[in-house]
Amino acid sequence: MMLRNIFLKTIRDNTRAILIWGILGGLLMLGVIKAYDGVFPNGANKAQLIDEAYKAFNSFIILTGKAADVDTAGGYAHSKYLYMVPALLGFFMLLMGTMLIRGEEERGSLDVLLSTPKTRVSVILQKWGGMLVSLFIIVALWGLGTLGGGATAANSGVNAASAMLTAFNVGITAMVFGTLGLLLGNFMSRKAASSWTIGIMAFTYFIKNIAYQLPTFEWLKYISPFYYYDESKPLARSVGTSAVALAVLIGLNLVLLVPTVVSYIKRDHGAYFELFRSRAAVKSESYQNTTATRSLWLRNNFTFMLGELLPGTIIWGLSITAYILLIVPATDSYRQIFADLLKSSDILQNIGFNVEMTNEGILAISLFLILSVLAAIYAITQVAVWSGEENEGHLELLLSTPKSRPRLLLERFAATLVAATLYVLIQAVIFGLVTLVSNVPVNVGKAAGAFFGLWVICAVVAGAGYLLSAIKAEVAVGILSGLILLSFLADLLSDLFKLPNWVAQMSIFRQYGRPIINGADWTAQSLLLLICAGFVAIATVRFWKRDILN
Amino acid sequence: MVNSSTTQQAESPVNIKQSRYALELNQLTKNYGSSRGITELDLTVEQGEIFGFLGPNGAGKTTTIRLLLNLIYPTSGKARIFGLDSQSDTVEIRKHIGYLPGEFTLYSNLTGVKTLEYFANLRGGVDWKYVQELAQRLDLDMSKKFKQYSRGNKQKVGVIQALMHKPRLLVLDEPTSGLDPLNQQEFYKLIQETKASGSTIFLSSHIMSEVEKVCDRVAIIREGKLVKIGLISELTDIKAHSLEITFNGQVPLEALNAIPGLSRFEVAPNDHLQTVRCVARAESLDKVLKVLAGYTVLNFVSREPSLEETFLDYYREQK
Numbered sequence: 001m002m003l004r005n006i007f008l009k010t011i012r013d014n015t016r017a018i019l020i021w022g023i024l025g026g027l028l029m030l031g032v033i034k035a036y037d038g039v040f041p042n043g044a045n046k047a048q049l050i051d052e053a054y055k056a057f058n059s060f061i062i063l064t065g066k067a068a069d070v071d072t073a074g075g076y077a078h079s080k081y082l083y084m085v086p087a088l089l090g091f092f093m094l095l096m097g098t099m100l101i102r103g104e105e106e107r108g109s110l111d112v113l114l115s116t117p118k119t120r121v122s123v124i125l126q127k128w129g130g131m132l133v134s135l136f137i138i139v140a141l142w143g144l145g146t147l148g149g150g151a152t153a154a155n156s157g158v159n160a161a162s163a164m165l166t167a168f169n170v171g172i173t174a175m176v177f178g179t180l181g182l183l184l185g186n187f188m189s190r191k192a193a194s195s196w197t198i199g200i201m202a203f204t205y206f207i208k209n210i211a212y213q214l215p216t217f218e219w220l221k222y223i224s225p226f227y228y229y230d231e232s233k234p235l236a237r238s239v240g241t242s243a244v245a246l247a248v249l250i251g252l253n254l255v256l257l258v259p260t261v262v263s264y265i266k267r268d269h270g271a272y273f274e275l276f277r278s279r280a281a282v283k284s285e286s287y288q289n290t291t292a293t294r295s296l297w298l299r300n301n302f303t304f305m306l307g308e309l310l311p312g313t314i315i316w317g318l319s320i321t322a323y324i325l326l327i328v329p330a331t332d333s334y335r336q337i338f339a340d341l342l343k344s345s346d347i348l349q350n351i352g353f354n355v356e357m358t359n360e361g362i363l364a365i366s367l368f369l370i371l372s373v374l375a376a377i378y379a380i381t382q383v384a385v386w387s388g389e390e391n392e393g394h395l396e397l398l399l400s401t402p403k404s405r406p407r408l409l410l411e412r413f414a415a416t417l418v419a420a421t422l423y424v425l426i427q428a429v430i431f432g433l434v435t436l437v438s439n440v441p442v443n444v445g446k447a448a449g450a451f452f453g454l455w456v457i458c459a460v461v462a463g464a465g466y467l468l469s470a471i472k473a474e475v476a477v478g479i480l481s482g483l484i485l486l487s488f489l490a491d492l493l494s495d496l497f498k499l500p501n502w503v504a505q506m507s508i509f510r511q512y513g514r515p516i517i518n519g520a521d522w523t524a525q526s527l528l529l530l531i532c533a534g535f536v537a538i539a540t541v542r543f544w545k546r547d548i549l550n
Numbered sequence: 551m552v553n554s555s556t557t558q559q560a561e562s563p564v565n566i567k568q569s570r571y572a573l574e575l576n577q578l579t580k581n582y583g584s585s586r587g588i589t590e591l592d593l594t595v596e597q598g599e600i601f602g603f604l605g606p607n608g609a610g611k612t613t614t615i616r617l618l619l620n621l622i623y624p625t626s627g628k629a630r631i632f633g634l635d636s637q638s639d640t641v642e643i644r645k646h647i648g649y650l651p652g653e654f655t656l657y658s659n660l661t662g663v664k665t666l667e668y669f670a671n672l673r674g675g676v677d678w679k680y681v682q683e684l685a686q687r688l689d690l691d692m693s694k695k696f697k698q699y700s701r702g703n704k705q706k707v708g709v710i711q712a713l714m715h716k717p718r719l720l721v722l723d724e725p726t727s728g729l730d731p732l733n734q735q736e737f738y739k740l741i742q743e744t745k746a747s748g749s750t751i752f753l754s755s756h757i758m759s760e761v762e763k764v765c766d767r768v769a770i771i772r773e774g775k776l777v778k779i780g781l782i783s784e785l786t787d788i789k790a791h792s793l794e795i796t797f798n799g800q801v802p803l804e805a806l807n808a809i810p811g812l813s814r815f816e817v818a819p820n821d822h823l824q825t826v827r828c829v830a831r832a833e834s835l836d837k838v839l840k841v842l843a844g845y846t847v848l849n850f851v852s853r854e855p856s857l858e859e860t861f862l863d864y865y866r867e868q869k
Contacts, residue, residue, distance in 0.1 A: 189658070271697070291663075292663065293663065293667060298664060298667045298668040300672065301672065392655055394656065396651045397649070397656065397711065399620075400647060402644040402672075402674075404640070546623075
């Protein structure tokens with residue numbers, strides 16, 4: 001039955017993901033709502049506990065957005081988990097979106113599908129519809145979990161309508177990134193489309209939270225789907241459901257769907273949609289005139305890898321430069337806002353942010369906290385280039401050349417480090433210039449240490465990625481992304497949740513520390529580099545000793 | 551680096567000519583757990599010969615090749631190439647190997663020329679004029695991006711990268727797949743020229759006519775085991791002849807049935823004459839003629855089947 005048409009087949013293909021995401025998410029919601037009474041037990045100090053929880057949540061406002069109705073199970077669930085759920089589910093959806101057409105095209109399986117008597121419009125709409133329904137089965141299970149938790153907790157304030165509206169809100173927000181991935185897949189490779197969608201998602205996520213804090217940039221929140229998500233908190237009674245925000249999210253999906261369908265039906269199968277077809281693409285030289293280009297990038301494995309990494313590195317570097325240009329000159333304007341924020345929260349102080357509102361202190365929160373996360377995400381994209389070599393079948397021929405496997409891996413890793421150096425240098429140089437021009441003096445040594453720490457993050461994440469690729473290339477990027485997320489949460493939330501110290505110390509972000517405030521911890525940085533070297537050494541041996549996929 | 555001057559076959563500190571064999575497989579085994587790999591393969595290929603490696607899909611041809619290239623590691627057994635160990639001397643070996651995988655993908659955004667330039671640089675000592683000559687002979691426009699190539703043109707890029715450094719051993723997995731007949735002929739010429747220059751060719755295929763056309767010796771692999779090896783001409787012992795005999799009267803079925811090696815009888819009667827069709831093993835032909843001498847035979851046609859038919863018959867019987 002599920003093979004009756006493309007729509008049902010798409011849902012069938014996602015069965016495992018639906019079950020995993022749906023059941024785990026449903027159980028999580030059930031557990032969170034059910035456990036609420038235990039978090040704030042009735043007693044004399046309940047009001048104080050709730051007040052402290054507000055302060056704690058608001059300490060992470062850049063990450064979490066505004067907390068609301070923490071004194072109810074629904075509001076607590078929103079503030080603790082639901083703020084990030086659309087981003088997590090959005091990550092899964094964008095991978096699904098880029099896989100839906102471009103992924104199948106790259107695998108070669110779409111050729112056969114398009115040989116059946118189905119129009120392209122029908123193919124893409126059925127697939128998009130299948131993706132949508134798969135997503136809504138997942139969030140419906142979450143809604144059921146929420147409802148189940150609400151039924152068992154006293155005074156939860158959860159009812160069927162609020163549970164299902166919450167699920168719908170999560171789903172329609174995550175769907176934006178699925179549709180965006182599908183759209184971008186018409187213009188570039190699956191890998192590139194995934195990277196761009198991740199970048200856009202991360203940008204819109206952070207920009208929304210920053211806009212809440214900085215009145216100068218408040219207008220920026222309107223470009224973020226997460227802002228419209230935040231406008232509805234059906235489980236939090238003081239916020240409720242915004243029909244306008246839901247309509248905007250539905251509209252955004254449809255607005256993205258139109259160019260997705262148009263660009264897909266207008267382009268050649270297997271090719272990219274080109275608004276302006278370049279002459280170079282059409283021009284065909286005869287083989288007699290084709291001489292070796294003597295390109296620097298084709299000279300060896302190192303230069304080749306560097307050539308592959310540089311475009312992404314430059315785009316990432318320049319995008320972050322734009323963020324630096326936005327944030328640094330306005331440092332003075334939010335000195336008071338951050339001072340108030342820090343005074344109201346012990347937790348930011350506990351995790352290393354200085355109470356003194358120096359330029360370094362402000363930039364630690366507004367810039368370097370985010371740069372450290374982006375450095376890790378950037379490194380994941382670089383690892384994807386390496387693991388892609390095996391996943392896409394390139395190693396078969398590369399390893400038929402007279403180069404040893406360890407040499408191939410080490411040359412590629414060296415190129416990754418060089419690209420990371422360029423990535424950090426671009427940011428450091430622009431940062432230095434902007435602080436000079438906009439008269440925001442910072443301690444040069446500490447700033448240099450902070451940027452060196454970013455490079456170390458890139459190196460360690462890349463090392464871990466190479467190790468995971470050497471063990472199992474197909475799942476390396478997925479596992480690495482999960483580990484980075486855990487690492488980030490371990491750093492930020494360990495104090496709030498009273499996790500053992502060693503858990504926080506395992507986090508690369510904790511090891512990065514707050515160098516712009518305290519200067520670099522050179523012992524920790526050296527240790528991280530040693531760990532990175534260990535990762536690469538094990539990766540080399542493992543890659544040397546194992547079978548290559550075909 | 552890409553050289554503009556003509557180069558000889560790759561020089562190496564190891565004298566690969568000392569070894570009589572280009573390939574020696576000794577009890578080579580690859581176990582994939584529940585799925586089949588190859589089992590205790592023993593095989594030698596002499597330098598300078600074109601060796602055909604035949605078998606149906608899933609027989610273990612590609613597994614064997616990937617073991618030779620050290621892309622996967624044997625569960626047990628050894629493979630030696632020019633006397634060198636396929637695992638410990640893999641880099642030295644690969645200086646002398648040209649490899650065309652059965653299925654391959656390359657960098658979609660690189661043009662043919664850049665793809666070949668990259669591999670030329672990785673190999674070193676490639677004469678670019680020879681690359682251009684190969685492209686011309688195979689009619690490949692190298693200025694297009696890899697993703698814009700048809701299946702056949704992608705295969706041509708693969709063929710050129712395998713040949714461009716004039717390797718001592720060419721390992722080809724289903725090499726003519728996707729090539730049109732004209733380019734197939736050109737490819738066969740290139741193979742013969744490569745052989746004439748003293749190189750060895752190990753060609754995996756399931757196209758019998760191709761093997762029959764170019765190979766000196768053939769091995770047949772089935773379910774991971776070597777079932778037959780010999781010269782193309784020696785394979786006649788597994789060859790079956792299709793016979794069509796017309797008698798002036800009743801077909802002496804009993805007499806024919808008694809001859810060992812005859813099978814698949816088919817009698818076609820008409821008013822006065824009777825015709826029988828059957829398949830005879832090569833060693834049975836003499837006996838058939840002696841039995842027929844006792845009857846009035848009006849017509850006798852013996853057709854030697856292609857290797858393809860032979861191969862299919864052989865497998866049918868084995869099953």
